[in-house]
Amino acid sequence: MSTSLLFSLCGIALFLLGLYVALTTSAMLRRILAINIMGNGVFMLFIASAYQRGEDGVLITDPVPHALVLTGIVVAVSATALALTLVCRLHELSSASHEGPE
């Protein structure tokens, strides 16, 4: 089994693992973690597809997927930050509304 395929399969496993947890958990922070793991799985697939050996066994990596993954990582961190901001805000609002009537 080639290295590229091995890591591709690992990427798919990560994606599905993340998807499973994201769909089943109800804790928001954990769901965000799971979505990040999903993303890492997809990135792994890109990076694995870039990893190829030429006919003489020399390593040739395709730079395009690397650039795509770099973009993807930045987008992922932005989305995570927005999600976390919302989780915190939600937490504040709900604790405020719980204490309100007292």
Add this chain to the structure above:
Amino acid sequence: MNATDANSAVPPLGRSLLAIALVGIGLVLGWALWHQANAQASLTATVMTELPNSGVTNPVTAVLLNFRAFDTMLELAVLLLVAVTAGMLGERRTAPAGERPAETVSVSPLLLSLTRDLTPVMILVSAYLLWVGAKEPGGAFQAGAVLASAGVLAHFSGRSWRSDHRDTSIRMLLVLGTGAFLISALAMLGVTGTYFDYPVAWAGIWILAIETAATLSIAVMLYVTFCAVMPGGDRP
């Protein structure tokens, strides 16, 4: 918040069905990949042919800053969008009486001195990554992230940088990155007649200038976002 509720969203039967479905999807995808494994396609050759025309020698930087600069511009817009939204939500954060976490973390002297020594080092590392990105691994995003980490570290040690997004200079820095891309793209439309088409002769220096702007902007955007999440972060 202890995750005792971690599994409560779906009943056990649903969870096992979901797991079976996902394993099935995994098998299908794995099988599809397996069959595709021999056909090795890549854009390496195309990139390498055009690399001399890109102004840099690191192929990843060439793709990011030249061949697919449009993606990168939009990606910076994503960061900007999150920084602005996080700033807005942070601004709205009102202190419910008596509950406001007074953020006086007990800062250990060790952390303080570590920060003092590390911050300049990190700024240097960031500058190095930015500079070297044209030839070797590195570039604006890595440099910006390291710079932002320096800010985060400073924040943890209680000496936070300015991060109020209502501050004019901060806002200018926020738009600087996306703006540099957009202005250069439009300028190129005027000069060369093609959007984002850098003349080969000065593509290198042009890309470095854009990357410098992007680095600063990325660092500020990440830091502002971080401060909006941080407890009591956006107010000194």
Add this chain to the structure above:
Amino acid sequence: MMHLFDLLLILGLLSFATLSLTVRDVFTSIVLFISTGLIIALTWARLGAPDIAIAEAAIGAGLTGALLLAAWRRLQPAVTDQRTHCRNGSSSPTGADDERH
């Protein structure tokens, strides 16, 4: 040899990811997630993507980790509040949280 290393990486990666998504304590979960990020960075260095390895270590693991920890801290006050309520009765000092009064 290389294959063994690959298998170790993949096994480590999958087990860290699984652990970080299943462990009960949120804080441990975040720390495990950051470790997963670092292993991923290592994997990408192994796959000939040093640019992405640096970015993943700095952004994917580092900054995301800092954000997660910051958010985790901010979700704490409700817990410390309960503790404060308890403390009103028993007045047992709980370290750094004292300054909150």
Add this chain to the structure above:
Amino acid sequence: MSELTSGPALLAWLISLPLLGALTSIALKHGGRWPALAVVIANLGLACWLLASTQSAPLRYALGGWEAPLGIVLYADTLSAMMIGITAFVGAVVSWYSLDYFTRDSSSERTFWPLWCLLLTALNTLFLSGDAFNLYVGLEILSLSAVALVTLSSGLEAIQAALRYLLVSLMGSLCYLLGVALLYQAYATLDLALLAEVSGSGMLERAALALMVAGLLLKTALFPLHFWLPQAHAGAPAPVSALLSALVLKATFYLILRLWFDTLADAATQMGSLLLGLLGCIAILWGSLQALRAQRLKQLVAYSTVAQIGYLFALFPLLNDPRVAGAAFDSVIYFVIAHACAKGAMFLAAGNILTAAGHDRLADLRAANLPSAITLFALAIAGVSLIGLPPTGGFIAKWLLLQSALQVGAWWLAGVVLLGGLLAAAYIFRILAVCFDISPPPAAMQPSSQGAIVSAGRQWSALILALAALALGFLAAPVLDLFDANLVTD
């Protein structure tokens, strides 16, 4: 400027201009609305220009001069031009409405304009980009700005809805991206046109198509995946609800259309089309029934969106049938633009009622809560279009749908559409009944009902969108001619 915008460079301007607006609007401390408004108006002009220029031939523009497998190519045919046009029009009217909606210089107002410009950037990118990964970045800007716009209403429920919307969108985007990764692995290209040439109907293409479409369906809120929509659309501020319902869902639908019938057409199976059609039918019925049961006005309108999205997908089996594909495509585009106008008008009018009455619980609303007859007209006309009665745009769309369904003998589809129309009539009359209910409002509601006055701009903008939906009924032939001028998707 004029020579720079003529020809294909126009495509680059359509994306740069809103982005420029967003940046200026963030950079300015006060008055960020003015650059945004200028951009929205200029965008409307560019959209008309695009519509005119695509009549002769599709436009194509390689960004940075880098051709397809290496660089990103923008591409516009009449379908994208129609989408850009309707986006620009509805966007301009909603901007006018928003001018009076938010409190001047409040933090919400200052954030709204840049976010709306970014949303417009994302919409134009999605309609124009011919690159699978670029579309991913566009999707992320789209959903993140949409989520951010929902958070502008600061209530607990809105934030909750926004968070759910965000997480669902992220999962959708990642599914899409996984499909892109599979395609790249196989073909080493991200360009949609090139992919259309090389891709076959193997396992990998099927898997990739399924993943990408599943991700996009999640964002388009087709029936079983619509669970996030009602809260998000009902909880957002009125102009944002209008934008989300009228435009944002259409952008992801447009991508599904492109992928299914163009890029990966060989991998799309008859079974898949039929499945989407069935889900669409269920969505029509389910959404309408939920709208009938809704307690609050904006919720009702949001559930009506679930039903209207159903019509778009109910057409999928017909689109696959060569005998009626042309008429079915006309029907799709008419559903999209008529719904954009009618639903936009509906949400804007609902926003007016919400402001005037201080709440939007249907049981407690009375005619006295209506700001004025203008809003009432807007509601009524938009409602008629949603039901699909002549002489509105909604009628033309349904007529084309029924005609092609009967031509191929899809009686079940015709039945569902007629039933959907009846149910729509029932829930629209729930709203109209309120408008003619002159009994005094419940005592508890009295004080708040005297409160806010709704400005004329807000009322007229709602009416203009409704009148556009009406005009579409009269202008069917010219509008469809614009669309049919040169069709590539067939």
